[in-house]
Amino acid sequence: MISLIAGVLLLGIGLYGLKVWTKADPKTLIAMFMRGLAYGALLGAAGALAMGRITLAIPLAVAGIGLLGRLDPQGVGGYLGGLFRKRSAAPKTSRVRTALIEMELDHATGDMTGAVLAGPLAGSRLEALDVPALLALRPQCDAQSLALLEAYLDRRAPAWRENAQGHAGAGNMGGGAQSRSDAAMSEEEAYQVLGLDHGADPEAVRTAHRSLMKKLHPDHGGSSYLAARINRAKDVILRKHR
Known part of the structure; x- marks a missing residue:
């Protein structure tokens, strides 16, 4: 039952x-x-x-x-x-690319490395070139490439500007390039600049931005051009979350 x-x-x-x-x-x-x-x-x-x-x-x-x-x-x-x-998904490496140069920043160490993408030295690693060879690249650079190259030189050889007087192309010390630091940036490039995977949440974007600015802000021995690109990358990504 x-x-x-x-x-x-x-x-x-x-x-x-x-x-x-x-x-x-x-x-x-x-x-x-x-x-x-x-x-x-x-x-x-x-x-x-x-x-x-x-x-x-x-x-x-x-x-x-x-x-x-x-x-x-x-x-x-x-x-x-x-x-x-x-x-x-912790960011490890930021990447900035122009017509002539590709640069990488290691978030942990702050070391910059890169490669020449075009011209007679295409394929050469920046860290394998001496400072005179890097200075010789300046006349070949467009505005953004020049700004990126000078940011690398500022990091690697801070006194290079004093030694560059009289070198070919030395009359332009990057002023024109700095005005191009707000150039258009795709969303994919923005993620590369901040060293994030595509689709990272706003908190991760802000964290990566703060970390990079501590390393690359001009007040901390960094570059105005790179700082501007980092700010631009943050704005491009966060714009879709507003």
Whole structure:
């Protein structure tokens, strides 16, 4: 008798659940399914951890937290997921490219490296060229390339301007280039300048901007041109979030 009653109850619950399932919004059902997977992954992680299987527990926990973060970005899952994303998406290298030069900045060390993209020295690494060879590139530069080259020289050999007097092209010490620092910038280039993955959130953009400005602001021995490009990159990315 008890088994019969239990069977009827289970059948009723099953029929009710089927009715709710068929009438529910597909997006709601998907969210319920993903939430179930998330909790299942977290339970699996807890079980694996209890059995001492840490190598299995870690990926299950990451998967569970990641799913919860997508479902509830403003809640605990989103907060925990954000911690993982920040670690993995931490900016490492900024890249600025002009017609003649491509420059990279290592965020950790502040070191600048780069390459010549065109002309007789195309393919040469800037760090492999001596200062006279770098100065000889100046007459070949367009405004933006000249500004970028001079920013590199300022970093590598701060006294180069004193020694450049009388060198070919020395009459233009970058003034024209600085006026071009606000040139058009694509969204892709903006992410490269800040050293961020495409789609980085506004907080990551502001953090990268502050970090780079501490290294490259003219008041800290940096370059007006690069500082302007960094400001421009921040504005280009944040514009879509306004």
